[in-house]
Amino acid sequence: MVAVPDELRRTGFAATERRDAWWVAPLLQGTVLAVLITYANWAALQNANYRWGGYLSPLYSPLITISWLPLPPSLLILLPPVLFRATCYYYRKAYYRSYFLDPPACAVGELRGNRYRGETAFPLVLQNLHRYLFYITFLYLPFLWSDVVHATSFGGSFGVGIGTLVILANTTALTLYSFSCHSARHLIGGSLDCFSCSAGARARHAAWKGASVLNARHMLFAWVSFFTVCSADLYVRLVASGVIHDIRLL
């Protein structure tokens, strides 16, 4: 163990000389995340009110109905996006801090003793497969964009309602979240050592630069897209259940 005298060795949980309210951020983040996760789970289990006219809740997209399955289809559909977020480099930071308290905040003591293995052992070593979840959820994007197109269809004629905008905003947020992914940034060009050594490398460098700009805002997109997914579902749900009426803009 490090030679630090007792006066300085404050390694117990939450031990720190920090005087700011370091616990606010992890608490707030943990709470909001819990609320969003709870809502998404609840909504996914309803198996009703996810559709109104051309509007489709993103939690149920792409819509696959399997009649013999005892579970709501949303659960199956949602598994890859959920795992994509669960292994996301940003969300990992958020839940390691807020839920694992490892660490709760910077330069603040934590709970666990000598068993720390980080992401070197099962199950957390599976975080390394994040890129496969990127591949799969990437395939969702065409469906989500087609949902936007469907949301402009009102009984066969073109139109725009509040719901159209909500769904458009959500699809945009999810697209930005996907393209700002750290794995995507690596695959697009980050894996190269020399950007100027071939025409292909130069093209990938241009793409990598774009991905880097988005990647710097990955945390923002992670939060915004989670909010928009839940908001879009809530909007469709409220309209479909007749609680509110969609307002037609065009």
Next chain:
Amino acid sequence: METVLKIFRGDGTAGAFRDYTVPLQPGMVVLDAVHWVQAHQASDLACRWNCKAGRCGSCSAEVNGKPRLMCMTRMDHFPPGEAITLAPMKAFPVLKDLVCDVSWNYGVNRRIPAFRPRPPEPDGTWRMQQDDIDRVQEFRKCIECFLCQDVCHVLRDHDRKDQFAGPRFLVRLAGLEMHPLDAASRTAHLKEEAGIGFCNITKCCTEVCPESIHITDNAIIPLKERVVDDFYDPLRRLWRRLRGTS
């Protein structure tokens, strides 16, 4: 105007925080206050410093519990009338007062596989575009203050110095791995020796970096992805086996 500094005085076996009352000057930084204490109250108060301009990374300490460079921390950053606590970095053994033994870091550096350039052009020099080196130049801004090592919970709380190189050396490895001239691969070193899997990307290193290097997003995560390429990606493994290059 005066303020009270509570400075840790002691060594690796025993010590205590002692109060020193210091006159405040406009524009004063914490390091000035420490120098004032040395000159007037405790000539043997130990602290490291060199450039006093945030460029050498010598005067790292924990000011009110936060890892910081003392030369770049203004006294008027703190509420007047409140004592300021000064402690040495806690991830390393304390030698005396504000000085700790950071020699472990130099040992880690020594084990990193050296830079190995590809052959030069016929004129004996290399061509590189600014685009190729922008990414690496960020990593080379590091001033080795070791504040990232200090705040990293893997080293600070879990004391995994035998298995984990820490953010500073992941940044250095990133500078070598992504160097446009370098021909060596360090992914095995990253996985086994440097223990990159121990990092759980909670980003405290990035928060404390006085050079604003995006340690986690630009160095560690891209390196984790490179380690995935070589060790965890099943399709790539299959592909390498099919091509017989594994």
Next chain:
Amino acid sequence: MDRFETRTYDVLVIGAGGAGLRAAIEAAEQGVSVAVVCKSLLGKAHTVMAEGGVAAALATTDGRDSWKVHFRDTMRGGKLLNDWRMAQLLAQEAPARVRELEAWGALFDRTSDGRILQRNFGGHQYPRLAHVGDRTGLEMIRTLQDRTVQAPRIDVLMESTVARLLTDGGRISGALAYRRESGRFLLLRTKAVVLATGGIGRAYRINSNSWEYTGDGHALAYDAGADLIGMEFVQFHPTGMVWPLSVRGILVTEGVRGEGGVLKNSRGERFMFRYVPEMFRGDFADTEEEADRWVADVIAGRKAEARRPPELLTRDVVARAIAQEVREGRGSPHGGAFLDIASRRKPEEIRKKLPSMYQQFLELADVDITREPMEVFPTTHYMMGGVKVDPETQSATVPGLFAAGEVAGGLHGANRLGGNSLSDLLVFGRRAGLGAATYARAQTGEPQVDAARVEAVTVELLAPFERKGGESPYAVQEALQDMMGTYVGIARTADDLQGALAELERLRGRANRVGVDGNRQYNPGWHTALDLRNLLTVSEAVARAALARRESRGAHTRVEYPDSDPQFGRVNVVVRREGDAMAVREEPIVPLAGDLKAILEGKD
């Protein structure tokens, strides 16, 4: 001698800045055993503070550049007092040394065709400074550091201070050092020593240097009997920050004036017009109108037809002018001159062209340089003088002793050009390492150290602990710094210099009576007490050499002799220890070789 940690090497390098590390790498490559001993942690040496770049005639940015032009610029900048052979070697070898860094992993900024980009700098005719933004020194030190730690035959003894060199029959045989951490003595037997300890800036209160710059190498060489030359040439950078106290001495880049910044006194006068030396009168503007036209042309990227503003005179002239304005009561509130760019350029231009200056003043001084003027005063920056060395091997006049970098004298003459110090470190660091290794290999038998002398030195080193309640070493250091600033500053008179010598005697007495608290473990008070000896030695050398040079040349200004004297242009002032006294003599400069003379006159 069990009280000592004893180690034996072929070559001992003192100092781990650019010169020391380059010397160690070279010596190790020659196959000898090497130790680098340094006062701070590895990688913290003052080289990290270098911003502008490393001067080398790579001719990548302007194909007209060549070693000959670099040589000529260096000699002219040094007012022809340079060791011409060193200036030639610097100009010829710097390009290879810079490319070598690239082969070791350094990444310099690039041209559009992928080669090393070079920038313009004062005194260099063509863009010549290879650079990495404004952190060239850090890039150099890190590259050399990584190369050093990977080398199998180099031991790095960090946070250890060499207190004395040891000799055996007039040859270097070792060094006595102490570990700062434990206070334990370290007896290093060695065949050769390379001094790479940097400068003497801490002899002055207002300086741009770190605490390490206490003239250790100069004093160690002097004690060992080596010659020091050019000690009167201390470079004062005209624009250092003055307020708040915390940042006093920190550099304000020459770029501020290059971008059109003007110097004003408390009456609002642009006083530099009054200070243009006769020999430059034709080259500089007479009126503010003409000076403003030059700035407008340069900013617009046009060929300037007007003459340059007098703010862009050489460093020595500007520094002297600011000092005189303050002395005559026309200084700013905190005793400096106003450096005003706010009224000359638009705020967004200032933030774009001078980002680090903008940040530096905003964060450390609460001054927004886009809205208000800066206060500046000259700050001690660099020591041109140092150990007299052979230009080929960097060997000093004591066998086994070598010196490279700022601690070595001769290369820069009376004034150093910006960018030449970094190339100096590389070119002569390598030569010193090579010279020391070659010398060490030629020595037969183990180096012998005189046990009685070692014993006597340790008693001397521990004496401050015996004087509990003695004066604080910090107080004596501050008194010395203030005295040097007052009497041996920018403008010197015989009376002041005589006064300084008398004052130094008194300070020496005080230094011998300082006491320290605590124990030997990491005790900065004790370290400061021991550094006083070196500071006193180099301060005396500067004062005596300044007294001997009865002319004004480059960085050295004698109020009674405001002009350069051709007689003094042919001599170096040499300082050497004779017994316990400091002897000063003039030594003729070797005349320039014929072909070099032609280059200097622009005929080649």
